[in-house]
Amino acid sequence: MSSAERELHLARRSLFVLLAVAMLAQPLSALAAYRVLEHIEAGADTWSLWVRYASSAAPDVLFVGDSRVRQDVDVVGISLELSAQAGRTVTVSRLGLSNADPALLDTVLYRVMSRASRPRTVVISLAEFAFNASYQPDRTADYWQLSFPPDAGFLRVALAHDWNRSRLAAGWAVPLVAHAPILAQGVQCAVQPSASCSAAAHLHDERMTQATRDLILTYYINLYLRDFKWSETELHDLLSAAERVRASGSRLAFVVMPINGIAELSEPFYTEYLEHMRTLAAANKIPIADLHAAVDKSDWSLWADPSHLNDRGAALFAPHLVAVVSRAT
Amino acid sequence: MLFNSLTYVFFLPAVVLVTWALPARFRPAFLLVASYTFYANWNPPFLALIVGMTAVNYVLGVSQARRMPRSRLLLVLAVAFNIATLGVFKYVGLLDTTALSIAHAIGLSASWPVVHLIVPLGLSFFAFEFIHYQVDLYRGFDAIRSPINFALFPAFFPTQIAGPIKRYQDFDAQVRSHPSFDPRRFLEGLELIALGMMKKIGLADTLLPIADNVFAHHAQAGVLDTWVGVLAFSFQIYLDFSAYTDIGRGSAQLLGYVVPLNFRAPYLATSLREFWRRWHMSLSFWLRDYLYIPLGGNRHGPWRTRLNVLATMALGGLWHGAAWHFLAWGLGHGLALAANREGGLVHLSHWRMPSWLTIPAAWAATQLTVLLLWVLFRAPSAGVAFAVWQGMVGLSSGESILSAADRWTVVAIAMGVLSAQLILQRVNPRQLLLQSPAAVVLRPAYVTVLVLVAAQFASLNGVVHRFIYFQF
Numbered sequence: 001m002s003s004a005e006r007e008l009h010l011a012r013r014s015l016f017v018l019l020a021v022a023m024l025a026q027p028l029s030a031l032a033a034y035r036v037l038e039h040i041e042a043g044a045d046t047w048s049l050w051v052r053y054a055s056s057a058a059p060d061v062l063f064v065g066d067s068r069v070r071q072d073v074d075v076v077g078i079s080l081e082l083s084a085q086a087g088r089t090v091t092v093s094r095l096g097l098s099n100a101d102p103a104l105l106d107t108v109l110y111r112v113m114s115r116a117s118r119p120r121t122v123v124i125s126l127a128e129f130a131f132n133a134s135y136q137p138d139r140t141a142d143y144w145q146l147s148f149p150p151d152a153g154f155l156r157v158a159l160a161h162d163w164n165r166s167r168l169a170a171g172w173a174v175p176l177v178a179h180a181p182i183l184a185q186g187v188q189c190a191v192q193p194s195a196s197c198s199a200a201a202h203l204h205d206e207r208m209t210q211a212t213r214d215l216i217l218t219y220y221i222n223l224y225l226r227d228f229k230w231s232e233t234e235l236h237d238l239l240s241a242a243e244r245v246r247a248s249g250s251r252l253a254f255v256v257m258p259i260n261g262i263a264e265l266s267e268p269f270y271t272e273y274l275e276h277m278r279t280l281a282a283a284n285k286i287p288i289a290d291l292h293a294a295v296d297k298s299d300w301s302l303w304a305d306p307s308h309l310n311d312r313g314a315a316l317f318a319p320h321l322v323a324v325v326s327r328a329t
Numbered sequence: 330m331l332f333n334s335l336t337y338v339f340f341l342p343a344v345v346l347v348t349w350a351l352p353a354r355f356r357p358a359f360l361l362v363a364s365y366t367f368y369a370n371w372n373p374p375f376l377a378l379i380v381g382m383t384a385v386n387y388v389l390g391v392s393q394a395r396r397m398p399r400s401r402l403l404l405v406l407a408v409a410f411n412i413a414t415l416g417v418f419k420y421v422g423l424l425d426t427t428a429l430s431i432a433h434a435i436g437l438s439a440s441w442p443v444v445h446l447i448v449p450l451g452l453s454f455f456a457f458e459f460i461h462y463q464v465d466l467y468r469g470f471d472a473i474r475s476p477i478n479f480a481l482f483p484a485f486f487p488t489q490i491a492g493p494i495k496r497y498q499d500f501d502a503q504v505r506s507h508p509s510f511d512p513r514r515f516l517e518g519l520e521l522i523a524l525g526m527m528k529k530i531g532l533a534d535t536l537l538p539i540a541d542n543v544f545a546h547h548a549q550a551g552v553l554d555t556w557v558g559v560l561a562f563s564f565q566i567y568l569d570f571s572a573y574t575d576i577g578r579g580s581a582q583l584l585g586y587v588v589p590l591n592f593r594a595p596y597l598a599t600s601l602r603e604f605w606r607r608w609h610m611s612l613s614f615w616l617r618d619y620l621y622i623p624l625g626g627n628r629h630g631p632w633r634t635r636l637n638v639l640a641t642m643a644l645g646g647l648w649h650g651a652a653w654h655f656l657a658w659g660l661g662h663g664l665a666l667a668a669n670r671e672g673g674l675v676h677l678s679h680w681r682m683p684s685w686l687t688i689p690a691a692w693a694a695t696q697l698t699v700l701l702l703w704v705l706f707r708a709p710s711a712g713v714a715f716a717v718w719q720g721m722v723g724l725s726s727g728e729s730i731l732s733a734a735d736r737w738t739v740v741a742i743a744m745g746v747l748s749a750q751l752i753l754q755r756v757n758p759r760q761l762l763l764q765s766p767a768a769v770v771l772r773p774a775y776v777t778v779l780v781l782v783a784a785q786f787a788s789l790n791g792v793v794h795r796f797i798y799f800q801f
Contacts (some may be wrong), residue, residue, distance in 0.1 A: 003764060010768045012510040016772040018519065170335055177335065184788030 026175045032202060033179035034228045035225060036186035038147075047099050050111070059093035061325050065125025066104055068217040068257040068328030070096025071203060077318035082325060083278070093119070095164035099137050101130035102237035104163040109241045109306055110157045111146060113248040121251040121328045124286075128273050133231035140164050144178040161237065204302035204311050208260070213255070216305045217261050225266055235280065242286055252279060253328035254281050254288040259297040261306045278328040289324045291317075330370040330575040333787075340367065344486075347582045353507035358477050360485065360584065366449070367486035378414075385410055386459045390479070395462070407463035415456040418448050420596040425652035451490040453648055457615055458483045459541075460495050464619055473497060478504045487580035491573050493591040493611035497562035508585030512801070516772060518582030524778035525575030531786040532742055533569035536561045539735045544707055547717045551727035555720035558731070561739045563703045564746060570609070594750040596699075598630065599691040601666050604699060616645050635667035642666060649706070654714060660712040664697050710742050724779045 001009070034084035035283040037045045043052075049070075061082065064292035096113070097104060112118065129135055134154055142318060143158040155172070162168045171178030192319035229256045245252045256274065263270040276291055295302055295309060302313030309317055330336050340723070344363045348356050370374045389407040393399055409781050429440075462482070466472055473479040481504060542557020543550050550558060574591040581588045589611050598604035605613045621641040623716050627634040639660065646659015701718070708714035762768045 005511055007763050008511075011516045011772075013769045014516055014772045015512050018516075018776060021773055130492070167335055167443055170339060179782040181706070181788040184785045185786055188789060218625070231755070239614055 005175065012029045017038045022176075025238055029176045029183065033182040034145075037182050040186060040189055042050075044096075044098065045145065046142045048329050049097060049150075051145055051151075052094055053093060054111075054115070058112070058115060058119045059091040061090065061121045061123070062093045063092070063094040063096070063110065063125065063255075063321070064100075064109065064112070065096060065255075065257070066100040066127045066130070067096050067098045068077065068127065068308060069094050069125045071310075071319060072097075072257050072314050072317055074311070074314040074318040077315050078321050078325070081318065081322045084328075085322075090186060090192050096125075097142060099103035099114035099129075100127070100142075101137060101139070102241055104142055106141055106237045106241040106244065107143060107154070107157050107161055109244050110147060110154055113244050113250070114151070114153060114167045119250055121325055123253045123254070123255055124238070124245075125255050125257050126238075126277055127257075128266075128270065129220070131273070131276075133229040133232050133234075134227040135161065135189055135224055135233070138173065140165070141170050141178070141181070143167065143168055147172065157185070191196045201307055206304040206310055207304050208303040211260060212305050213300075215308065217265055219264055220307065221265055225262075225269070225302075228269055230276070239280075239284060242284065251328040252286055253324050254286055255321070255324050256290045256292045258301050258309060259292050259307055260295075260297045263292055278304060285329070287324075287327045287329055289320070291320050293323075294320045330367050332573060332580075336370065336440060341580055341583070349510055353509075356798050357475075357481050357504050361477055361481045361495070361719055364481065364484040364486040364489060367480070368484065368489060370675075371450050372447070373446060375447075377398060378452075379455060379484065380480075382411070382414060382455060383483065386462065387479050390462060390466055390472045391726040392473070394465045399467045399469065399536035400622075404463055404467040408460055408473065409759065411459045411463070412455045415452060418452055419447055420647075420651045423653075427653075447650075454488075454492050455483045455617075457494050457612075458497070459617060461494070461619060463499070473501050485581070485586070485797070487577040487584070487586075488588050490656070491570070491577075492575070493574060493589045494615050495588055495611070501585050510585065514582045514585065514587070519776050520583065520772065521575045521579030521774045523579075523783070525572040525574075525577075525579060526574065526783040527779040527786075528568045529572035530783045530790065532746075533565050533572060534790050536568070536742060536785065539739055540565050540707070540730060542730060544709075544717065546730050547713065547720055548725060549727055550720055550725075551728050552721065552723045553736070554729060554731045555717060555725075555727065557736050557739050559700060559704055559707075559717065559721065559747070560743055562707045562740070563596075563700050564743050566703065566706070567592070567608075568742075568746070571786065594754065596696060597692070597750055598695055598749060599688055600695055601662065601669050601698060602696060605662075605666070612645065612648075616641050620644060625707055631670070638667045638670070639663035651738075652710075654705050654708060654711050657714070658702055660704045661705055720757070720772075747784065 035045050036050045041048070043049075044067075051228075061078070063069045063075075073092075073096070075092045075094055079090055079092040080280065081090065095108060098107075109122070112122075116182055143162055143180070144183065147154065148302040150172075158168060159165055167177075192232055241252075242252055270292075274292070278288055278290070297303075302309055302316060304313075323329065330340060332372070338364075344360070347363075348359060351359055365380075367374055368379060386407060389403055389410070393403045393407070414491040462473075473482065478501055482495065482500050483497075486494055509625060538560055540562035543554055543561070547555065547558075573673070578588050578590075591610050593607040593610065594606035595604055598607050621637055623638040624640060625633055626637060640663070641658045642663030643656055646662070647656045649655045650659070701721075703723075704717045705711070705714045708717055716725065720727055765771075
């Protein structure tokens with residue numbers, strides 16, 4: 001074999017190896033990325049929450065919403081209370097996806113309601129920031145994480161909701177595109193752990209301090225509620241999610257979760273927001289419970305931060321949610 | 330379309346797949362459509378301008394090729410057309426604002442709306458390739474007869490926006506020969522793209538915020554931080570532009586084409602002449618062949634030669650951007666080159682020094698000049714450039730604005746790049762590897778590692794930055 005032929009032969013084999021690596025990297029990146037994600041987010045990532053939910057039969061009652069649902073809904077307490085009332089076991093579950101907006105809730109409810117086993121009651125938690133047209137969270141990663149197992153209907157709903165459709169489709173076509181950022185974050189967290197590496201962990205017995213309160217309120221006002229403009233799209237997506245639940249024969253209710261300081265800082269916006277939500281719910285005959293002031297705001301031992309309760313606060317809050325479930329229609 | 334964007338990650342493989350799936354005779358037409366799509370992805374209306382320029386140059390070129398002897402009038406027309414197009418879009422705004430400033434300076438209360446046209450991407454490169462084509466036709470070379478092949482020459486997407494500035498004789502010969510799939514060229518193309526991605530995303534984009542910080546807050550920066558900031562910019566622009574060239578050359582190779590080299594370790598140059606033979610080589614050679622030599626080159630004595638160098642470099646500077654600081658940067662290089670010529674005032678041979686010191690001293694003097702002149706290139710105005718220079722010699726009351734990590738990052742990248750290039754000048758591991766069975770594993774591993782490192786940095790940076798030379 002001449003040297004040119006040898007070089008050609010080696011180059012051809014190298015290309016085959018490279019192709020094999022590129023193809024293997026697709027499923028491997030998914031496997032690795034979700035392990036990394038679960039570790040970094042302490043199980044509070046969309047993928048882990050969804051897999052946990054989908055791994056068993058649907059509960060009788062499902063709370064769905066943003067991180068407040070994950071933090072404030074005491075599923076054990078509510079289940080015990082509802083079971084005692086009903087004289088049988090009532091199962092309760094929660095899907096609290098960080099920063100979830102109605103578009104993401106609509107997508108996740110598509111998945112929930114298209115399963116063979118569906119919850120009898122769905123309580124959708126409303127978050128004020130989600131209706132701000134000036135705040136557009138990047139949702140593509142969540143849609144990727146909800147993609148397994150793939151089904152055409154889900155792909156259609158996700159594509160309709162994501163404002164970065166080409167990136168979403170790119171991640172489905174080449175999974176490495178979707179998973180590389182997660183793996184990179186994993187490497188970064190392993191090399192240089194920072195607060196953002198465990199930001200979503202469950203806040204069991206954390207107690208709100210003045211510093212946490214000030215920090216989060218500033219963050220909330222300056223990022224989530226800045227230049228608030230009603231988002232018609234998100235309002236439409238909320239009604240779409242509600243319709244999805246009702247079309248499946250399940251009962252539905254809206255709930256506004258407890259907050260501490262956000263409403264006071266954002267007056268008169270917050271009053272207008274609550275009024276808008278009440279009007280919307282009434283127009284669509286959906287029961288709504290305004291619980292934003294249901295937990296004692298002066299007792300900071302119940303709060304992890306201004307928008308989340310700790311375990312003790314959640315336990316005390318549970319009876320309010322039991323009442324919401326009972327009113328669902 | 331950015332080379333470092335997600336869109337390109339899908340665009341390039343799709344074009345490569347279709348190109349090799351098509352019969353050879355259809356490939357140029359398909360590549361032309363792909364290249365126009367690539368261009369239109371930025372600003373569709375400007376595609377009409379590029380198509381228009383191509384049509385005019387094609388017609389003038391074909392007319393020229395029919396004449397023997399060649400027509401000087403047609404050459405003048407063609408060159409004037411290309412320069413006028415470039416001038417209107419790129420320099421009218423500058424002339425306008427300058428005229429207004431002069432009017433105000435001499436006390437006239439003149440006022441008129443300042444023209445701010447969007448400069449079409451890659452216009453400078455299109456114009457220079459067309460001018461080269463027309464001049465070479467005048468010099469007796471044959472024209473490209475096929476309109477598709479002609480249109481593909483400037484539009485070819487791997488080199489469309491920021492070069493390298495191709496020579497039509499080389500490119501058209503490749504198009505007409507219908508290159509067949511060569512695994513060696515293809516693999517080398519992938520290696521170049523991976524290297525370019527790593528250089529751009531991993532290194533250049535890491536230096537960018539450091540350089541930006543120092544130039545934005547030069548008044549607050551101390552001596553050390555100012556030097557670090559300028560060094561950061563000098564490596565940022567090299568890594569950014571050479572990364573673009575690597576990705577462009579690699580993309581071309583995936584399609585079966587070879588385009589010219591643009592960089593050959595310029596920061597190892599030991600004279601300014603050598604620097605310009607290593608930095609943006611396709612522009613340097615264009616300026617030499619189509620400006621310096623037609624001006625008389627070195628044929629009319631040392632002083633005229635120096636004047637020609639000065640004029641060439643000044644125009645080369647202005648080509649980079651419609652701002653007087655680019656002209657000053659070019660003039661600075663021109664002056665340094667003229668002074669540094671054999672027999673010049675500051676040539677190193679005038680200094681008595683031990684032979685072992687000659688090369689390091691020449692390297693240090695050359696690179697110091699290059700570094701100081703980058704200030705003119707990067708600063709938004711000559712005033713800011715002077716302020717940065719003042720900061721470099723401790724004349725500003727600056728303090729520490731960079732973190733220790735920032736400073737070490739710049740030093741590590743600069744040392745790493747220079748060391749790697751020094752080693753690669755002596756040992757070429759790629760050449761050693763080509764014939765080795767280990768290549769089957771090591772070459773894919775090299776590509777994979779570079780891509781993973783680039784992905785890691787892309788995720789950390791979180792932002793896709795444009796290539797610096799896109800603005801030219």
